[in-house]
Amino acid sequence: MENKESKIRIQWFPGHMTKAKREMQEKMKMVDMVIELRDARIPNASKNPMIEELCGQKPHLIILSKKDKAQDVITKKWMDALSNETTKVIALDIIKENITPKVVAASKELMKAKIDRMIKRGIRPRAIRAMVVGVPNVGKSTFINRIAKKKVAVTGDRPGVTRSLQWSKVNQDLELLDTPGVLWPKFEDETVGVLLAITGAIRDEILPLEEIAAWAMRYLIAHHPDALVKRYGVEICDNPYEMLERVARKRGFMRNQEMDEKRTIETFLREIRDDKLGAISWEVPNEM
Numbered sequence: 001m002e003n004k005e006s007k008i009r010i011q012w013f014p015g016h017m018t019k020a021k022r023e024m025q026e027k028m029k030m031v032d033m034v035i036e037l038r039d040a041r042i043p044n045a046s047k048n049p050m051i052e053e054l055c056g057q058k059p060h061l062i063i064l065s066k067k068d069k070a071q072d073v074i075t076k077k078w079m080d081a082l083s084n085e086t087t088k089v090i091a092l093d094i095i096k097e098n099i100t101p102k103v104v105a106a107s108k109e110l111m112k113a114k115i116d117r118m119i120k121r122g123i124r125p126r127a128i129r130a131m132v133v134g135v136p137n138v139g140k141s142t143f144i145n146r147i148a149k150k151k152v153a154v155t156g157d158r159p160g161v162t163r164s165l166q167w168s169k170v171n172q173d174l175e176l177l178d179t180p181g182v183l184w185p186k187f188e189d190e191t192v193g194v195l196l197a198i199t200g201a202i203r204d205e206i207l208p209l210e211e212i213a214a215w216a217m218r219y220l221i222a223h224h225p226d227a228l229v230k231r232y233g234v235e236i237c238d239n240p241y242e243m244l245e246r247v248a249r250k251r252g253f254m255r256n257q258e259m260d261e262k263r264t265i266e267t268f269l270r271e272i273r274d275d276k277l278g279a280i281s282w283e284v285p286n287e288m
């Protein structure tokens with residue numbers, strides 16, 4: 001395997017980006033707040049910068065999903081780094097946790113000032129309306145299904161609201177738009193594409209897998225050498241390509257003394273995605 005330091009290029013096509021943005025702007029008018037999902041392992045790479053802009057001054061709840069796959073200490077730092085006056089951040093294992101009370105509580109806290117104003121003016125507060133947004137694969141569908149507990153009470157079209165809008169009632173305090181808004185991440189920086197690939201958010205067929213595996217290996221050598229030793233029983237060196245060969249030898253992925261590159265790389269990436277090397281945060285906030 002030769003050492004390639006060339007740029008990693010990931011092809012992607014924004015497709016219906018403009019249309020998606022326009023649709024989301026329309027939906028934004030109907031909601032009180034935005035619930036944005038990001039992957040806790042890559043809170044920066046799994047964001048879409050347009051969401052902040054679309055959100056404007058509306059309360060913004062960021063949910064760092066797949067908390068179970070990231071390192072708690074680093075996730076906490078992200079929560080601090082991302083929160084501000086209008087933005088609250090929580091981290092969840094969407095599959096295993098009882099997420100509804102946490103999401104309802106966080107939403108009510110964000111909307112407290114507005115709700116208090118309504119009560120003062122003698123208006124009985126209605127349920128908070130929220131839109132769920134996020135880039136592909138962050139867990140939007142899982143989130144909506146879990147929080148609505150499948151018995152989604154679709155309240156149907158509301159007069160004066162775009163006809164196709166449907167709401168899922170979570171409880172008397174919270175309603176969700178039943179289709180999440182999907183926007184693409186920003187591939188401006190090549191690292192973003194690599195991180196999305198490592199965490200399995202991009203289909204493997206379109207990826208330069210060898211370079212992605214080398215990038216992942218380089219990161220693990222620097223930040224999680226113990227996990228590599230434990231999983232593969234290899235001695236650490238600082239050349240990621242040599243490390244992949246060591247893994248191949250240990251696992252018997254050799255043909256005529258040569259490493260079976262495809263098998264080694266596919267196995268390595270799959271094991272990372274399946275948490276076989278443990279919970280790993282692939283991005284840390286700037287100040288760390």
Ligand SMILES: Nc1nc2c(ncn2[C@@H]2O[C@H](COP(=O)(O)OP(=O)(O)OP(=O)(O)O)[C@@H](O)[C@H]2O)c(=O)[nH]1
Pocket residue numbers: 065066067068069092093094095096134135136137138139140141142143182
């Ligand atoms: N371990 C773990 N897996 C999760 C969590 N949330 C979602 N997943 C998994 O992540 C994958 C993607 O989840 P989806 O709900 O399909 O994500 P999505 O945002 O709807 O994806 P698109 O529809 O492609 O935009 C699925 O395999 C989920 O089971 C979580 O908190 N922990």
Ligand SMILES: [Mg+2]
Pocket residue numbers: 140141142
């Ligand atoms: Mg989905």
